[in-house]
Amino acid sequence: xxxxxxxxxxxxxxxxxxxxxxxxxxxxxxxxxxxxxxxxxxxxxxxxxxxxxxxxxxxxxxxxxxxxxxxxxxxxxxxxxxxxxxxxxxxxxxxxxxxxxxxxxxxxxxxx
Numbered sequence: 001x002x003x004x005x006x007x008x009x010x011x012x013x014x015x016x017x018x019x020x021x022x023x024x025x026x027x028x029x030x031x032x033x034x035x036x037x038x039x040x041x042x043x044x045x046x047x048x049x050x051x052x053x054x055x056x057x058x059x060x061x062x063x064x065x066x067x068x069x070x071x072x073x074x075x076x077x078x079x080x081x082x083x084x085x086x087x088x089x090x091x092x093x094x095x096x097x098x099x100x101x102x103x104x105x106x107x108x109x110x111x112x
Contacts, residue, residue: 001096002070006061007089008081019080028063064112
């Protein structure tokens with residue numbers, strides 16, 4: 001099993017969620033996060049004063065999938081989240097050793 005963490009632009013969340021649902025992902029977790037990469041933040045004007053916004057709002061989408069589904073899941077996330085502009089985000093893939101569904105006690109792929 002693999003855990004896919006995707007950091008994406010907030011307005012791309014619905015497209016990513018729909019793409020993963022069509023793929024058959026049984027669930028996902030979404031977190032509002034802030035950060036920066038190559039964008040390095042930006043400056044804004046507020047009441048005549050300029051200030052720097054170091055951390056930009058992003059969305060972190062986490063989904064656990066079977067090994068066989070991982071490549072396809074990454075592809076649909078990339079396709080759905082892509083704008084072609086700086087700040088599109090990143091995807092991290094890690095291995096999951098064990099999953100347990102608390103309610104039923106199911107384990108591993110039966111629990112995702």
